[in-house]
Amino acid sequence: MSESGSNGVKDRTTGQFRCLYCFTRVKPPRGAETFTCENCGYAWRIWWFSPTEPRIRGPVWDQHEKLSREKMKKQGD
Amino acid sequence: MALSRKIAYINLTTGEIRTETISKELRKQYIGGRGLDIYLLYRNTEKGVDPLGPGNAAIVSAGLLTGTLASASARTHVAAKSPLTGYVGSANIGGFFGPEMRLAGFDHLVITGKAEKPVYLYLTNDSIEIRPAEHLWGTDTRTVQQMIVDELGDDDVKTLCIGRAGENLVKYACIRTSIKNSAGRTGIGAVWGSKNLKAVAAKGTLDIKLHDPLMALEYNRKIIDQVTSAKVSKTMQKLGTPFIWGVTNSTGLVRTRNFQSNQLSDADDIEPESIEEDIVGTAGCFGCQVHCRGKYVIREGKYKGIYDEGPEYTSLGAFGAEVGCRSKTTVLTGNHLVNYYGLDNLETGSMMAWAMELFEKGILTREDTGGMDLTWGNDEAVIELIHKIANREGIGDILADAPLEAARRIGKDSLRYLVHVKGMSNLHSDERPTPALALNVAVSSRGSDHLRGRPAIDLYHLPEPFLRKVYSNPIPYDGPLTSDYRDYEGKPWQVLWQEHCYEAVDCLGICKYHTVFLGPNMPCFQEWPELIRVNTGLSFTPEEIWEVAERGYTLERLFNIREGLTRSEDTLSDRYFDEPVPEGLPVVRGRCIDREKFRLMLDEYYRLRGWDENGVPTPEKLKELGLDTI
DSSP: OOBSSTTOOBGGGTTOEEOTTTOOEEOOOTTOSEEEOTTTOOEEEEEEEETTEEEEEEEOHHHHHHHHHHHHHHHHO | OTTOOEEEEEETTTOOEEEEEOOHHHHHHHOSHHHHHHHHHHHHSOTTOOTTSTTSOEEEEEOTTTTSSSTTOOOEEEEEEOTTTSSEEEEEEOSSHHHHHHHTTEEEEEEESOOSSOEEEEEETTEEEEEEOTTTTTOOHHHHHHHHHHHHTOTTOEEEEOOHHHHTTOTTBOEEETTTEEEOGGGHHHHHHHTTEEEEEEOOOOOOOOSOHHHHHHHHHHHHHHHHTSHHHHHHHHHOGGGGHHHHHHHTOBOBTTTTBSOOTTOGGGSHHHHGGGEEEEEOOTTOSSOOEEEEEOOSSTTTTOEEEOOOHHHHIIIIITTTOOOHHHHHHHHHHHHHHTBOHHHHHHHHHHHHHHHHTTSSOHHHHTTOOOOTTOHHHHHHHHHHHHHTOTHHHHHTSOHHHHHHHHOTTGGGGOOEETTEEOOSBOOTTOHHHHHHHHHOTTSSOSTTTOOGGGGGOOOHHHHHHHHTSSSOOOSOOOSOTTOOTTHHHHHHHHHHHHHHHHHHTOOGGGSTTTOTTSOOTTTHHHHHHHHHOOOOOHHHHHHHHHHHHHHHHHHHHHTTOOGGGSSOOHHHHHSOOOSSOTTTTTOOOOHHHHHHHHHHHHHHHTBOTTSOBOHHHHHHTTOTTO
């Protein structure tokens, strides 16, 4: 494993981001514009600030609202 | 030497100017910048002083490392008693002015009195001149800087200034330098306006001799590597501070429509990635390699073709989410106008959002607004309202006052909808699901604030052992810590730790983005002693820097107590407690702050600080910090 800088932070997370709902680290295919978290099902729009480094741009709105309502309903049950 | 700079006392009523050196003892106690500012403010103002009267002191300070080889050592700190809150007025600004002030021979200016006519100060090589500024009065922040450069015939002159908002005593007018650098909060621009002080210009050629230049270069290379290799810096290089929007709006932590909601859906046009399409380059402050400031040209609308810089994250909130606007053009235009007039974008956006909710509730009518339709998302009204506030026209005259004052003038039920702490509006983020961030805004010394103690890394879900490593340095901490940002456990310590971290960088004159603010692996207490030593020769341990920060923060508390602060103001607006957030991910949806748990957090925070149950520092704590005789 290589180092990304002298601060000792390893580049083990390169190419990944954390799902904002379940905090699982996910690795989307390079260049993907959206990605659905395999753990919780939330879909995210992605922006690549370098060819290998993605970040969450925002939710896929329609999917999010629907899923959130379902999950909240389940919690209520 | 880097330490040979002076304090200058300037009385604008009499024209008297005197200088004094800064003792090593004072340096050891307060370091410089914000730390020495509060010391000077406390000693040079009387209890109950009118913030806009001649007795208030307007202070300008460089940090200890400002202008040295330390990375991002660009910062200047300004202070006064705040006309916005009546408590500590304190704000920090980047750009190039601070280093130039040091090259001109000065570290601190204490400006009192009131000039009979508009003036500006010119600092150069150990001298200070009070120059007429009647011809500069009425100019915007960009024009006045160019006029001073032209007048002095030197392109290298750097200037701090106010715009028309400061001249018109808008209570949240700010101090500006360059195109967009801003000492935004607490209304120091109005204090300058009240003194007829339009600007402070500086040009110096005195060397800042470093203690060990070669080691300073070498050590700084390590710091730069540490900063630029962090993911957060790489993202900021592309998107600036708006990069935060991706996390906050996606989760449901953005304050929208004056706190009625916590997410702005389908607002893709104001996402930073969309704004980035209009960015034509980036700019940085003195000694910074990150360059987080975007350069842009407005591409549409009435202001098409105008060049400006930014926007910061706060402008996305102020002219986007808060006022329900989804237009990039509105965000970029609003950002331009607050730069132009010298207004705090955050307070401006909050006051407009409040007015819009009052309009929605029928508390303000078209009759009150001069016919303006203050419906959420009315882009034109938002732009028009900024002009009216800066020029104190119509409804803008009321909104230009401090929030509590404006609520008194409007009356009816308007106070109920005002979201503030100590009379200062909140950042455009929603802290109802995040107790640590809520406590931070409640206890901050300058009123609701994210730059005085926000534990932003609390949102990152970092493993507890890692958090412990960060928050147990330099002072051991074995209390609770949790990765869950919705929890109440351990949060008081995180807030206190961040308060000391931010106080320390403000004393040193280093940018907050180069410490543990948005990135957990950034330089901090362990790196600073060597940074200080190689640049200045002064010797500090991490624990001593911590103590300086604690001393400064405690003195800010003493100042506020002197001006009437009590525990009852270390709190949040009722909406935090009574109205759960309606949107966002299920992890935040439905959450708000529990009153009892908040009370316990506040008790714990006071206890950790060595303050009594009323939030007053104990005699033992004051003695320990050497503040018992101040």
